[in-house]
Each structure stands twice: as C-alpha cells, then as structure tokens.
Amino acid sequence: MLPKKELITIHNNKALIEKLLLDLVLQPRIKALEWSKITKQTPNMKIGYPGQHLASLVLGMEGSKTGARGNDIVDGSEVKSCSRVDQLDSCKDCNEKILRIETICPNCNSMNIKRMDDSKWLFTIRSENDLKVLTQDVDRIVLALADYPEFDNDNFEDLRFQIFEIWTKSPRNQNFVNLMTNYYYKIYAEHKKNNANKTPAPKNFWPYSYQFYMCNPIKVLNCIVKNANTIPEIVIDYYVSPEIDRNTLTSEMMPISVLNRAELDIIAKNENLDVKEIKQKMPFISEEMRGLLPLRDTDKISETKPYQRN
Numbered sequence: 001m002l003p004k005k006e007l008i009t010i011h012n013n014k015a016l017i018e019k020l021l022l023d024l025v026l027q028p029r030i031k032a033l034e035w036s037k038i039t040k041q042t043p044n045m046k047i048g049y050p051g052q053h054l055a056s057l058v059l060g061m062e063g064s065k066t067g068a069r070g071n072d073i074v075d076g077s078e079v080k081s082c083s084r085v086d087q088l089d090s091c092k093d094c095n096e097k098i099l100r101i102e103t104i105c106p107n108c109n110s111m112n113i114k115r116m117d118d119s120k121w122l123f124t125i126r127s128e129n130d131l132k133v134l135t136q137d138v139d140r141i142v143l144a145l146a147d148y149p150e151f152d153n154d155n156f157e158d159l160r161f162q163i164f165e166i167w168t169k170s171p172r173n174q175n176f177v178n179l180m181t182n183y184y185y186k187i188y189a190e191h192k193k194n195n196a197n198k199t200p201a202p203k204n205f206w207p208y209s210y211q212f213y214m215c216n217p218i219k220v221l222n223c224i225v226k227n228a229n230t231i232p233e234i235v236i237d238y239y240v241s242p243e244i245d246r247n248t249l250t251s252e253m254m255p256i257s258v259l260n261r262a263e264l265d266i267i268a269k270n271e272n273l274d275v276k277e278i279k280q281k282m283p284f285i286s287e288e289m290r291g292l293l294p295l296r297d298t299d300k301i302s303e304t305k306p307y308q309r310n
Contacts, residue, residue, distance in 0.1 A: 001167045001218075001246035003140075004075050008060040008242045017057045017223065018234045021161065024050045025146075026225065026232045029086075033101060033229055040106075042099060044086045051081030051144035058163045058221050059142065060242030077140040080121040082207060084147040085159060087116040100156055117151050123203040125184045134168070135177045141166040143217065145207050149224060159228040163221035165246060172251065172287070175295055176215040179203070182295075210296055213254035216287055218246050254285040263293050 010016070025047070032043035052072050056063055064071040072079040089098040092114050096107035104111055121143055125131050134141075143164040148156055166173045183203040191200040206212060222238035240249065256279060259267070267285065268278045270292055285293075 001170050001172070003059065003061075003242055003244075003246075005243050007062075007075050009062060010057060010060045010242075013057050013060055013242070014236050014239055017054065017221070017236060017239075020050075020053055020057055021223070021225070021234060022232065024053060026228060026234075030229065030232075036099060036101060040099065042086060042088055043101075044083070044088070047081040047083040047085075047144060047146050052079045054144055054161065054221075055079040055142045055163065058239075058242070073140075073142070075140070076138055077142050078134070078138045079142045079144060080123070080205075081144040082119050082121045082146070084117050084119045084145075084151075084207075087119060089116050090114050115151070115154070117147070118206075120207065121205040123180060123183075123205060125180060125188060125203060126199070128184070131180060131184045135180055136168070138168055141168065141176070143205075143207075147207070157227055157229050159225040161221065161223040161225070162219060164217040164219050164252070166215055166217055167246065170247075172216045172247075175211075178295055179205075179211060179215065208258075210258045213252060213258060213285075214290055214293065214295055216251035216290070218249050218251055220246075220249075251287050254287075254290060256283055256285055259285070259293075263296075266292055 029043060035041070036043040052063060055073060055077070059073060059075075059077065061077075062074050064074045064076075086100045089100060089102075090096065090113070091098055091105035091108060091110050092112040093110040094105060094108040096105050098105055098113055100115075103113075105113065123134065125134060143166065145160075145162045145164070147160055147162075149158055149160040166176045168177055180203060187203075188200050191198065219238065220240040221236070223234065223236045226233040226235070240246075256264070256267075261275070264275045264278060267282070267289060268275050270289070271278060271282070273281070
C-alpha cells in the first residue's frame with residue numbers, strides 16, 4: 001500500500017484540487033442550475049472525467065493518456081466515479097419526476113417528495129481477463145464520490161467530494177477481490193450459462209453499504225463545499241499526501257447499524273455481550289473485528305438496499 005513515489009510529479013495539490021473543483025465542476029454546475037429553472041432539464045453533474053482529473057491531483061500522479069481500463073493513472077490505478085448530486089427525484093403521490101431544485105411537485109402540487117440517493121460505482125467484468133485486470137493487474141482502485149453531507153436534512157446547498165483507495169494486493173482489502181471474483185463466477189458466468197443472449201448487470205458497489213465497509217476502504221480526501229449552488233466555499237478538511245504509506249492509515253469506520261441480526265450475534269458472542277449491549281457500547285466495528293463477519297450476498301444478482309445515513 002505504498003505509492004510509487006517516483007511517479008508523484010504533481011505538487012501544491014490542495015490548491016490545485018480547489019481550483020479544479022471550481023473550474024470543472026462547481027462553476028459549470030451553477031450555470032446548469034440556472035438553465036434548469038428555465039428548461040426543466042436535469043443539471044446532473046457527470047463526474048466521470050472530472051473524477052479522473054481529481055484523482056490525479058489527489059494522488060499527485062498524471063494520467064496515462066489512455067482511456068483503457070486499468071490505465072487511468074500513470075501507476076496503473078483505476079478510477080471509478082459516483083455522483084449522488086442532482087439525482088432525479090419523484091413525487092410520492094403521483095409518481096411525477098421532480099428535479100432536485102424543485103420543492104413542490106409540478107403535476108399535483110404535493111410536497112411529498114422522494115429524494116434519491118442511490119447512485120453507485122459500477123464494475124463491468126465480462127471475462128476472466130477482465131477479472132484478472134481488475135483484481136491482479138491493477139494495484140489500486142480509486143473511488144471518487146460526490147454527494148450531500150446533510151442529505152437526510154434535505155440540505156442540497158452543501159456538497160462533499162471524497163476519494164477512497166482500495167489496494168487489490170493488500171490483505172486488508174482482500175474482500176474487494178473476493179467480491180469481484182464471486183460476482184464473475186457465481187453471478188455473471190452462471191447467468192450467461194443459463195441465457196447466453198442476456199448480459200447481467202455490472203457489479204454494483206454501493207457507497208456506505210455493508211460490503212463497502214467490509215472492503216476496508218482508505219479515505220485520502222474529504223472536501224466540503226458550502227453554498228455550492230450560489231457562491232461556493234471550498235474547505236478541504238482531510239487530505240493524505242500522495243507519498244504516505246497507506247498501511248499507516250485506518251480504514252473507514254463501519255457503523256454497527258449496517259449489520260443484520262445474525263452479524264450482530266457474531267460480534268456479541270465474540271465480546272461476551274448481548275446484542276443490546278453491543279449496540280450501546282460499540283457504535284463502530286473495527287477493521288480487525290470485521291474479519292469475523294461474512295461477506296454477504298456474494299451470489300445474488302440483486303443486492304439489498306444500501307445503508308442510509310442517519
């Protein structure tokens with residue numbers, strides 16, 4: 001989990017990150033929001049290529065000048081991006097589609113709106129070679145995420161940008177390899193065998209889900225943007241320098257709320273406590289303790305609803 005220091009050629013990273021977000025994401029989005037009021041078209045922020053630019057600045061490494069899988073960064077890292085910003089919502093009363101900037105249903109005037117927060121990272125694996133590239137050839141998976149830090153409070157003025165890393169050859173991140181391997185052999189290959197003309201959906205990897213935390217992702221950037229819809233104020237409150245050994249960092253805290261009853265029982269038994277005591281005394285599950293838990297749902301094409309933050 002030690003970055004290749006000789007490939008780190010981009011410096012003054014935090015200042016560049018702020019400028020990049022302003023130039024490529026925030027200012028264009030503000031213009032899109034203005035036009036959206038007139039056209040009623042979504043201002044949805046596509047974070048794919050901006051996510052690759054952001055990853056280069058966070059890692060301090062240039063891109064490899066190719067769009068090929070596994071070559072997003074010069075060290076061979078692969079970048080995956082996910083945006084939960086400006087998703088299309090819906091009216092709970094009449095099912096009319098509603099823009100994130102709308103507070104009242106334009107069809108029935110209801111304020112009973114279902115706000116969506118379900119975008120995810122997608123991993124397409126359609127051959128053994130695809131699996132090999134992802135889990136053996138690529139050393140580092142870089143996960144870029146844009147979302148609302150106060151989504152549950154209906155605060156759509158503030159945004160958050162995060163970068164997580166998963167190192168495929170590290171024992172700490174072995175569950176990621178297990179997930180992708182199980183997806184290919186137990187889901188993709190089995191469905192293709194039963195129906196060669198139907199292509200199964202890619203592997204969905206949900207932010208803040210049980211499986212996300214079980215893979216022990218390492219956060220290297222947390223950036224909050226206040227007043228993102230008007231006059232953005234960018235604050236990078238957590239940033240890990242590109243040369244730092246990721247083994248020295250802790251993985252994301254796993255909330256005990258993502259565990260089901262069977263998993264709670266496993267933790268309770270290990271700690272010689274009952275489930276109620278575990279919930280009271282242990283709000284988060286340590287990386288070491290996660291080793292006691294099963295990976296869950298590794299042979300199902302449909303996944304359970306991801307964890308919703310409170």
